[in-house]
Amino acid sequence: MSRLLVLWCPDWPVVAACAVAGRSVAAPAAVVSANRVVAVNASARAEGVHLDLRRREAQGRCPDITVFPDDPDRDARLFEPVAAAVEEAAVGVEVVCPGLVAVPARGPAAYFGSEEAAAERLIDQVAAHTGVESQVGVADGLFAATRAAHRGVVVAPGAGAEFLAPLSIREFREHPELVDLLRRLGIRTLGAFAALDPGDVVSRFGAAAGRAHRLARGLEQRPPARRRPPVDLSVTHNPDPPIERVDAAAFVARGLGERLHSGLAAHGLACTRLGIHASTANGEELSRVWRCAEPLTPTGIADRVRWQLDGWLRGARRPSAGITVLRLEPEETVDGRALQLGLWQGGHDEQAERAARAMVHVQGLLGPEGVLTPVIGGGRGPADQVRLVPWGDERVPAAPVDQPWPGRLPAPSPATVPTRTLPVSVIDRDGLEVGVTGRFVLTGRPDVVAVGGGQTRRVLAWAGPWPADERWWELGAGRRRARLQVLLAEKSEEDSQDALLLVRENEKWSVEGIYD
Structure with a gap:
C-alpha cells in the first residue's frame, strides 16, 4: 500500500470565503449550501455552530456569525497557491479537493531526513508563501492519511487499522446513509465496523459498504488492480x-x-x-x-x-x-x-447521475436488496440467464454467455418469468397426463393444459421438448429437465391466444415463462 503525506488546511471553504471578502478568519464564520452549514471555523464552533445546522439556527446560536454562500470555484481558485507552495518542497503533488493535497511520503522523508521533518517543512513552506495554517498527517493509504492529517499525527507503517479503530463511524462523511444505518445497529466506531465479516458486509449493505469496510480495516478502497491506460x-x-x-x-x-x-x-x-x-x-x-x-x-x-x-x-x-x-x-x-448504468446505457449525464443518487437513497431506506438490476448471462432456461444484483454491485453474470449451452431455448425469450412456481397439467386426448421419458420423448400428444383452479385451455400448437441434463457426472448435483412451448386457444372471443413455456422436473409440469 502506498504511504502518503497529506496536507490539510482546516476549514478551507471558510478561509477562502474570508479571504475574498477581506474579513478576518478569526471572527465567527460559516459557509452555507441549501440552507445548511457545510463548513464552519473554530470561533463559530465555540459558539455551538456545527455542520449540517440550519442557517437560521446557526445565526441564533451565534448572532455575530458571518455567513458565506458555498462556492467550489472560489475554494479551488484560492487553493492553487497552496498546492504550488507544497510542490516547491515535494514532487508528485495531487489535489484531492480544495483544502487537501496528497504527496508520496517516500521522497520528502528521504530528502528531509524523516517523515516528521518533512511534515514540519511543508507546514512552514505553506505558511511562509501563503500565510495559511495547515496540518500534516502521514499513513498508509489516502483514507488513513487524511484522518491522520485532521489530527496532525504520523502513523507508523502497518498501523493504519490500529489508528483507525477508535475513530467514530462518522468519519465516513461521504456515506451518510451508511453511517446512519450502522449507528442504528449499534456500530459506533471504525474498529467495530472493521470487525464484521467482509462477506456479510457486502451481502447485507452492498458494494459501497464493502469498499468502506476495506478502508476501516486500513486497506485500499479497492484491491490493487489499477493499471495505467494507453x-x-x-x-x-x-x-x-x-x-x-x-x-x-x-x-x-x-x-x-x-x-x-x-x-x-x-x-x-x-x-x-x-x-x-x-x-x-x-x-x-x-x-x-x-x-x-x-x-x-x-x-x-x-x-x-x-x-x-x-x-x-x-x-x-x-x-x-x-x-x-x-x-x-x-x-x-x-x-x-x-459503474455502468443498466437502465441508461451511454447515459452518464446529469439525469443518469440523479437517477443513480435516487437509487442509492432508496437503498439507504430499504437496504441493498431494495434496488436490483438484471444482468444477462449464460444458461439454458430464461430464469437461469438473468441474475439480479443490488444496485452498485459488480454486474457479473451468474454464468458465462459465450458457452455453447446445449438444450438452450431458441429466440425469442419469454417476456415474463414468474417468481413463484405455477403448477400445470398437460393432458393428451385420452385424458392422461403427458410425461417425458428417460430419452426425453413425450409420452403423448398435448391436447389441453390445466392451469390453476382447474381451468383447461386447448393446445393449438406445441414445440419441444428441449432436454436439459445438467451435471449428470456429479453425484447429488445432477438435474434433469425438459421444456415445452405451447400455444393455447383464447378463453373467449375478446381474449387473445396465450403462449407458455412449460418445464417438467421431478415428474411435474410448471410454467417457467409467458410469451407476449
Whole structure:
C-alpha cells in the first residue's frame, strides 16, 4: 500500500470565503449550501455552530456569525497557491479537493531526513508563501492519511487499522446513509465496523459498504488492480483564440470531460487520478494532478478542469499569455464496467447521475436488496440467464454467455418469468397426463393444459421438448429437465391466444415463462 503525506488546511471553504471578502478568519464564520452549514471555523464552533445546522439556527446560536454562500470555484481558485507552495518542497503533488493535497511520503522523508521533518517543512513552506495554517498527517493509504492529517499525527507503517479503530463511524462523511444505518445497529466506531465479516458486509449493505469496510480495516478502497491506460486515451484541445477568461475555460472543460469519459468508458475504464496539463502562447508549461476516491464522472472531470483553469488564470501566479494547448491525461484508472448504468446505457449525464443518487437513497431506506438490476448471462432456461444484483454491485453474470449451452431455448425469450412456481397439467386426448421419458420423448400428444383452479385451455400448437441434463457426472448435483412451448386457444372471443413455456422436473409440469 502506498504511504502518503497529506496536507490539510482546516476549514478551507471558510478561509477562502474570508479571504475574498477581506474579513478576518478569526471572527465567527460559516459557509452555507441549501440552507445548511457545510463548513464552519473554530470561533463559530465555540459558539455551538456545527455542520449540517440550519442557517437560521446557526445565526441564533451565534448572532455575530458571518455567513458565506458555498462556492467550489472560489475554494479551488484560492487553493492553487497552496498546492504550488507544497510542490516547491515535494514532487508528485495531487489535489484531492480544495483544502487537501496528497504527496508520496517516500521522497520528502528521504530528502528531509524523516517523515516528521518533512511534515514540519511543508507546514512552514505553506505558511511562509501563503500565510495559511495547515496540518500534516502521514499513513498508509489516502483514507488513513487524511484522518491522520485532521489530527496532525504520523502513523507508523502497518498501523493504519490500529489508528483507525477508535475513530467514530462518522468519519465516513461521504456515506451518510451508511453511517446512519450502522449507528442504528449499534456500530459506533471504525474498529467495530472493521470487525464484521467482509462477506456479510457486502451481502447485507452492498458494494459501497464493502469498499468502506476495506478502508476501516486500513486497506485500499479497492484491491490493487489499477493499471495505467494507453497514452491514446488522453484528450487534447487547441483553443483558438487562446483561453484567457474563466467563462471560456468552463465551456472547454465540459467538452473535454465528456470526451475523456467516453474514451475511458469505451475501454471499460474509469479515472481516479486526473492529470491536467496546459501550455501557453509564451511557452509556459502548467501541470496539476487531481486525485479522487470515487471514479470521476463527466461532471466531476469538468469541475476539476474548470477549478484548475480558474486557479491558473485568476491566481497570483497567472500565466503571461493565454492557454493554447490543454491536455487531460488519466493518470490512474480502475475497472469501470461495474459503474455502468443498466437502465441508461451511454447515459452518464446529469439525469443518469440523479437517477443513480435516487437509487442509492432508496437503498439507504430499504437496504441493498431494495434496488436490483438484471444482468444477462449464460444458461439454458430464461430464469437461469438473468441474475439480479443490488444496485452498485459488480454486474457479473451468474454464468458465462459465450458457452455453447446445449438444450438452450431458441429466440425469442419469454417476456415474463414468474417468481413463484405455477403448477400445470398437460393432458393428451385420452385424458392422461403427458410425461417425458428417460430419452426425453413425450409420452403423448398435448391436447389441453390445466392451469390453476382447474381451468383447461386447448393446445393449438406445441414445440419441444428441449432436454436439459445438467451435471449428470456429479453425484447429488445432477438435474434433469425438459421444456415445452405451447400455444393455447383464447378463453373467449375478446381474449387473445396465450403462449407458455412449460418445464417438467421431478415428474411435474410448471410454467417457467409467458410469451407476449
